[in-house]
Amino acid sequence: MNARGQRTGRVAALLGAALLAITLAGCTQTVSSGRSSEAIEVDAGFGTAPTVGIPAPLDVDGLQLSVVHRGEGERITDGTTVSLHARVFDTQTGETITPAGAWADAELIRPQDAEPGIARTVPGLPNGSRIVVTGTARDFYGSERLEQVRLDGGRELAVVMDVSVPPRTPRATGELPADAMPAVTLDGGRPTAIAPGAGDPPATTTVRVLSAGAGATVTADDAVVFRAYTAAWGDGARLGDDFTTGAVVHPIADLPAGFARALTEQRVGSLVEAVIPPGEGPANRLPEALRQETLVVVIAIDGVSLAG
Incomplete structure (x- = not known):
């Protein structure tokens, strides 16, 4: 993130x-x-x-x-x-x-x-x-x-x-079918680009599975090892890339609501895409100009352990 x-x-x-x-x-x-x-x-x-x-x-x-x-x-x-x-x-x-x-x-x-x-x-x-x-x-x-x-x-x-121009207030929202989520470019399973969103983003976090894993199922009690590629809905600008810098570990309970929703009940080894509105994202960790922006995140779930 x-x-x-x-x-x-x-x-x-x-x-x-x-x-x-x-x-x-x-x-x-x-x-x-x-x-x-x-x-x-x-x-x-x-x-x-x-x-x-x-x-x-x-x-x-x-x-x-x-x-x-x-x-x-x-x-x-x-x-x-x-x-x-x-x-x-x-x-x-x-x-x-x-x-x-x-x-x-x-x-x-x-x-x-x-x-x-x-x-x-x-x-x-x-x-x-x-x-x-x-x-x-x-x-x-x-x-x-x-x-x-x-x-x-x-x-x-x-x-x-x-x-x-990044939005100064949250974007108008609408329905976002899974097949209308922003396109993701992958290179050997690693995201390298996310296209800008089209139309209105969803009011709540929307998730689709890009590839399903076969490992343990993530629960709300777990700490998750994952890599996230984060982009802006409006122009697809890359905001962060753990696929380059390395995986991070966070308890589900400590994550912003949108990230927690994207990870919970997914299986280890999965690659998922989530569209996260500003109210459910890490707004306070973003530059001020981006705090009203909807995020598009591709997450690779690498492992879990019980949160301590």
Whole structure:
């Protein structure tokens, strides 16, 4: 149940910089599309890792923006806390600069607190948008940030980015059939991504079994050894991954209600998916911007013992 920290070290530290192109002045768009941004092919599947085609070598000419998918949510201001996913490419080679798997991680940040490429461009974008931006590293990061990202200022880049706003109040709720739960990507039984939720999440924790184990049945009196991959309902952002950091052990009685419900009466060896509303999750362990968010958790149940 590791939670994502709200880092002050900005998106640039991951080379997953969120780099849009709608300026702050009056929240009006002043960066337009052009030959380089329009030349890049990006699928419109907001919330999932993008498929990108770059006709390399591609020269850039200042900042250019193409909106791949325009959201229908609220307009972002410079003081809005946003969740940013980004993938950065070299337009001369077509190669990805961001580390493999980095798309699943999102950065929580307010544009006004960010580097120039974010502070000047994110305000005005509708919540739930996907865009592609082209320009040089200096255009994106500003001269002061170039040393931190370890890129030459003249390196020509394309950035594909999804931007969303975490909910400020609990989401409206509805029925969630098991076959409508967010899709989970597995690699050898290990979750590597969870798709954003569709529609309204459930009012109470909803659980489905991805694969059934054959071990002992978990009871309310047990301490459980488990690994959890935790993501946000809204954009699928990875909030914690025990499959990478290692299993944890907790008595069922000490767990948030949603986690306890997801584990109890399941068998050791099972892999389960749970959608947990904020009132039944570990809200006080999450960054403030995520405390009203519904969580999607994939849990591998590794063992049990009697709680002491």
